[in-house]
Amino acid sequence: MLRFLFSRLALIVPTFFGITLVAFIFPRILRGDPVLLLAGERGVSPERYAQLQHQFGFDRPLLVQYLEYVWRLLHGDLGQSIATKNPVLHDFAALFPATLELSLFAILFAVILGIPAGILAAVRRGSIFDQLAMSTALAGYSMPIFWWGLLLVIVFSNTLHWTPIDSRIDVMFYFPTVTGFMTVDALLSGQPGAFGSALSHLILPTIVLGTIPLAVIARQTRSAMLEVLSEDYVRTARAKGLPPRRVIGLHALRNAMVPVVTTIGLQVGVLLTGAILTEYIFSWPGIGKWMLDSISERDYPVVQGGLVLIAGLVMLVNITVDVLYGLIDPRIRHA
């Protein structure tokens, strides 16, 4: 058990160094001198140029620069944003709750619809519902979500005027940030209508971000259920005369959920990719939009720091899922 745990945790180290290496190399292979880019259109004097070079450490050997970079990272120093002058970590912490809130809603949406749909499709295999649900799931999986978002805006915001178009809440509401979750903060503020406003702003982004995970979860649940339903112990349970509800809900579902839970865990990377596009469409002030803006504004410290934080997050979640899976299922552990 411990050996399994350590073997998985040991993978973190090289991956972490790989991630930092990517973030470290990125601004150094860009076309153009980063110092001149920083200086902007006015340019700099040769003295100031040398001074800046020294300040950023560009005049030292690459290996030294890299080690220093990692050293600072490990001490929580991810540099400073050129645009906001804030430490990158500070901006990340301020914007991350918006992405997290949206992602949680999206995964909830996907699980609540996807698991029942998958179970029903498996139980009624070959039925019209099964065929319809699985075709819809494959269509959802094939969805260009940036277009899906625009389409929903056309229908529900521009035509029907049911939902707002962008941002997290109406501008008329203002209250202090407590948790960073707009829905929770709105409730805490006690302002009438604030919670409803926050929720209505979440609807379309949640659907857009949740579509692909929904499709993946529905498909995965169906195939896991089908596999389990053909097992001997399910046949035994049926032969014993247990009601179908109990056979499916208790005997089959529990075992079928193991791969499904793993799938849900592995959606984090997908969610973050989706969040970039979703936040772009709905002007959602989260880390996806933050990264996009920083890339287009050439705010390289932010891009660097964001890369490390986001990739680190994905890596940690994946390894946690992996370890948990190993804990639940001994076959994985000893493979």
Next chain:
Amino acid sequence: MTDSLRATDPGPVPTATSPWRLRVAMLREFWHGFRQNRGALVGLAVLVILVLVAIFAPLIAPHDPIVQYRDAFLSPPAWAVGGRPEFLLGTDPLGRDMLSRLMFGARYSLAIGTFVVTLALTGGVALGLLAGYVGGWVDAVTMRTMDVILAFPSILLALVLVTVLGPGLLNAMIAIAVVLLPHFSRLTRAAVRVEKDREYVTASRVAGSGHLRQMLVTILPNCLAPLIVQATLSFSNAILDAAALGFLTVGAQPPTPEWGTMLADAREFISRAWWVVTFPGIAILVTVFAINLVGDGLRDALDPRLKRS
């Protein structure tokens, strides 16, 4: 008795050992499995139509995709109020014919898929073969590098790569290939490690085949099934990612009629002209959907173990 048998003899008896016949038999078996899946057949049909449209776009498109008709900015589809019959699906904000742009867009999307998959497949298979066959530190370094690539959300890494390489379709395709490459190398490596210790590989080594022959001729053909399925999946992913990069304005550049780029151009007209937003998206969805249908069918036919039902 013998004579009558001889009289009906159609010729040389086909033997299972004849490699050509074996291949035909395998292909027939595969087609039999593939045909069972109605969705896959529909997907294949749609895909064939798309390929034909892409090939013959210059012949069948009613207009030049980049010619701007100054008298027809944002003309609605022909059937809508104010629509003009010569612009069946309407025109875009610059007065270009939507239908023609969509037809030419099929060329870009299919070319993007082909190019990206070829690049990712070749690179990924080469790395995976090497890692799985050689093992040791080559394996460790390769696979940890793949882990790093997989740790980044695909669009983010592609965006960063495009920032480094500069915007444009070619660079976007290279970036997407890099992002998709680890899936191929992981699959290949896993398959190679299973096959490497099989008896037929040992036999071929004893017979004196070199490392390169071992890798490419002996082992690789036996790892193909999961790779073909992955290639189909990557094909649709490549189209989606390229469209996303186009939408984020770092992929194909205007006036290229690439579907994602068309959506980016259309975004600000979303409340005035639904058709400029709707049609390119439908084109992407239909293409990707068709490819995924084929992918599901391929998976079921090639690898019964992975069969969904």
